[in-house]
């Protein structure tokens with residue numbers, strides 16, 4: 001699929017060090033150790049509705065990682081999927097009388113516009129589930145050849161326990177796994193399953209549902225194996241970061257990892273499993289299924305600057321759960337005005353310490369609230385005058401742009 005155009009990234013003096021991120025798998029913050037090309041896979045949208053602030057928070061979080069690595073002089077191979085066939089799309093199609101493909105195309109197009117407006121760096125590979133079906137079918141056959149698949153009424157299930165490290169991403173008890181699996185699209189209670197946690201890798205064709213002819217017969221893929229296949233095809237095993245919101249820790253990222261471990265007979269699937277917190281609105285996690293949403297596109301239509309939206313998101317550490325509020329957006333707009341004034345000055349105080357503090361706070365598990373404080377300090381000092389350096393206001397703007405994706409123009 002086509003991604004979206006990349007914004008320019010200004011270059012900054014000096015270079016960043018290494019990036020430490022909290023790894024859900026190890027339950028600890030650890031340095032990332034990319035080679036000259038850092039490899040990151042982030043789970044993309046299921047395009048049945050517009051981009052909301054929860055999505056924006058997640059993609060801006062991983063954009064900070066992307067930007068940090070670029071600042072460190074690395075090439076970044078970033079892969080993202082689009083779940084352009086799944087139950088929610090088909091349900092929305094029935095509810096609205098539209099074709100599921102038209103919904104997916106429209107909402108994916110809107111997502112691209114939102115990402116471009118938010119200055120999120122595009123993935124190098126932007127891959128749809130539908131276009132990956134032949135690859136998924138081949139991986140399911142590999143799993144079959146390893147004796148890791150069985151059929152229930154024509155649907156194919158992966159034996160999760162074939163991976164000795166199953167559970168090592170989420171660290172949940174069996175009871176918790178079953179409960180969460182049931183909540184998040186799994187089918188632990190289906191009769192005929194060997195283990196309640198075994199996951200669907202191929203669903204045979206249902207009447208009135210789309211299906212594809214493959215080596216596995218007529219049907220469509222299960223969800224997890226799509227991301228496993230896309231990540232393996234484009235990044236291979238042992239890539240640096242597997243990312244998404246914390247609602248994907250279990251079952252999604254656990255299942256993806258186990259499928260890959262069994263397929264490739266090696267570990268790990270990813271070096272770090274990184275998860276952003278959930279954004280709520282009106283007391284509940286923002287979700288398309290609940291319908292309590294604040295859309296990026298709606299704010300943009302109402303004239304809110306994307307830079308202010310980004311600053312509203314960056315005011316929260318990426319691992320915290322938080323609520324979107326109008327006050328948060330007001331605060332971000334004031335901050336944007338402060339920074340913009342400061343960046344427009346003819347001269348200012350030295351910005352080198354600001355840059356090294358910003359890099360250090362980002363390097364330590366993306367401590368963005370501290371980054372904003374450091375930037376505020378420089379901008380406020382600027383208001384009270386002083387400083388003779390003609391370059392520093394421009395460098396300040398370049399820091400905001402290159403590392404935070406906030407354009408002060």
Ligand code: 5CA
Nearest residue numbers: 043044045046054055058083244245278279286
């Ligand atoms: N297509 C799958 C991933 S393969 C999916 O989860 N799609 S999604 O549209 O539901 O979510 C897209 C991304 O946004 C996921 O990484 C998800 O974890 C994240 N996300 C969804 N809702 C929120 C929220 N309220 N707060 C933060 N992140 C969220």
Ligand code: ZN
Nearest residue numbers: 043044227252
């Ligand atoms: Zn995914």
